[in-house]
Amino acid sequence: MAFFGFAHGVHPPEEKGLTSGLPIRRMPYPDELILPLRQHAGKPAKLCVKVGDYVERGDPVGQADGYMSVPIHASAAGTVSAIDLWPHPDGSYVQSVHIKVDTYALQAARPRLVPQWEGLTVEQVIKAVQEAGVVGLGGAAFPTHVKLAPPKDYAVHTLIINGAECEPYLTSDHRTMVEFPERVHFGCRVMMHTLGVTKAVIGVEKNKPDAIEALERTKPKDLDITILPLTVKYPQGAEKMLIHAVTGVEVPSGKLPVTVGVVVQNVGSLAAIAEVFDTGLPLIERIVTVTGHGLKRPANLIVPVGTKLKDLLAYCDGVTPNAREVINGGPMMGMSVSNLEAPVLKGTTGIVVLTDEEVRADTVYPCIHCGRCLEACPVFLNPSWLGDLARVKRYQDMADEHLADCMLCGSCSYVCPSNIPLSQLFQASKVALRRIQTAGAA
């Protein structure tokens, strides 16, 4: 198979040039950090500090609540100044711990909080990863330790590492691969050991030749790691598209990747695992691309988790007068931020500031059945038809037309010449459908 890609998809402007050449820099600590207890998929963490407590850098402020949960750690030394409901980047208000950063603290390395990796059993590695609060850094923030222990009834044969970074503007994974390829390989080693697989494939879109080169150059001799260049296309980094590109197999509709024997992990998450075992500190900072034509000084930054977006933007010299929308994540699947008081989370891949000219036109015309959305949909749905059904609230019919397979990648909305907000309709329909199904089950 010479074609490492997938059918359909779209080609939005990449705009990665703004930051792809900028080395990763460390952002200074802000005066106050906001640590929401819900930063990951699964159960929110359980609060374990109280107002007035002094916490060191790396101390937990929230404990994992069950298996499908991870702890939250203080990203800087300081005093817990408040615990309240605070704006979350997703638009809701979430119980959050405020930390008044201690200006005079050294914020220096401390004795290991995470054990050395060498000599740990598989169970101990999984436990260490959970206690270090590691989640998928690709955006969804799925607890990594859960992925390290796939259900036993499937044989996992390949670890696939997602270095596609197909979202326009974002370059944090790209810079990670260029600057810290050893970390990617180290994280890969930990994961392969824990999963008990002998084969790993790192998929990287062809528009990042420097990343491919760096990964090839530092590849460990004793591991079977393949670096696979992928076609440049959105959504190449979608889990099922990536698996198809690498293995040629389609993950069955409604099933997890493990059913075809693979586990997918993001490059940034691997680097995070490596860093956690390397420094002995839990996951308290991450690499964020702060970019967009509406931002005065785009950058790739190491940002303490909990930094308020307004502090982050201010550090990048603020926004231009024609800035119109701030996106948490990439512009295709990311969410608009309604409040710049919201903090950077573990799952924040980037902050994109879009200008007036880039923001979606809002005149919606009737569907002319041009078929562009059918050509764009990576999972071969009929968005035009689903959109018609959504407008008349025929949710059950939408379910029959495989609405569940829609991953809300936004390709259909992107190409629609009539500006029909298809992706938005489908998201709303999924919520409505879930409500109907739970009501039916009750």
Next chain:
Amino acid sequence: MTAPNLIVTASPHLKDKDTTPRIMWTVAASLVPVILTSAFFFGISALLVITAATAGALLTERAVGRPNALKDGSAVITGLLLGLSLPPGIALWMAFLGGAFGIGFGKVIWGGLGQNGFNPALIGRAFLQTAFPVAITTWPKPGGNFFALKGDLFAFPFMHPSSDAVTQATPLGLFKFEKQLTPIVDMVLGTTGGSVGETSAVVILLCGAYLAWKGYLNWRSPVSILLTVFVLGFVLHLINPAKAPDALFQLFSGGLMLGAVYMATDMVTVPTTNKGRWVFGIGTGAIVVVIRVYGGLPEGVMYAILIMNAFTPLINRATQPAVFGTRTLKQKEAK
């Protein structure tokens, strides 16, 4: 940092630059060379007929269509295409009425843009064909003075038009009723009798190629129509040369080019799937040849497209690709 005036919208936050009006107006603009060619052959009569049909379409859309519907440009396309499909000598009030009927009953009554099942321009033409069968099959001879009228264009409504213009049967009519073949070169260049826009195949193909390159025209339906007509024409000609003209003649005669390039590509009324567009094209091509060879009429492009329009929802349903991940599921169940 002063708080900028920010907005919140749903993802995706980027948008392809193409819009429906932009597509429609580009298609309309791509018809300009076709219109100029017809003016070259039929003089001012061609322009008058096209103007009358377009005026009928636009005024109807304005009067009974959705508010601001004129801005999307689709009514202009309907008017222009209808005008191009009429004989250059037809009375202007008839052309106007055709445009009005096409928009009124071919589009607005269905719910406006995107909702109609049949091509509005062809609905208008089918109406005229039924209402004024003589006027719509009176084909003036091309050429002559630019300002000479090709027929009684300014006849009053419902008056019997005086027809003293020089007429010339279309190549298809000549073949069907007089067993006379027209040289292919004349048909390719457009120096034959026929409707306003069905003359120069070369110009239409070039305009279509431009639209296909811009991505505003899906090449599958025109290509499949032309291929089917060619192959079927070739086979039938082998079987019975007296009844069926040769394949090249089939390809370049009548309204096939205009129909295949501009009407069988109307996004609203043809299938949305690529496979469906092939089915649509093959069906249309087959019906065209069957009507031409075995039917009572010399030309069948209009009816062929209208008939296949009726099958569009069915074709859409039947050619839906399998959803990602369901193919493997079926394979497993089969095992």
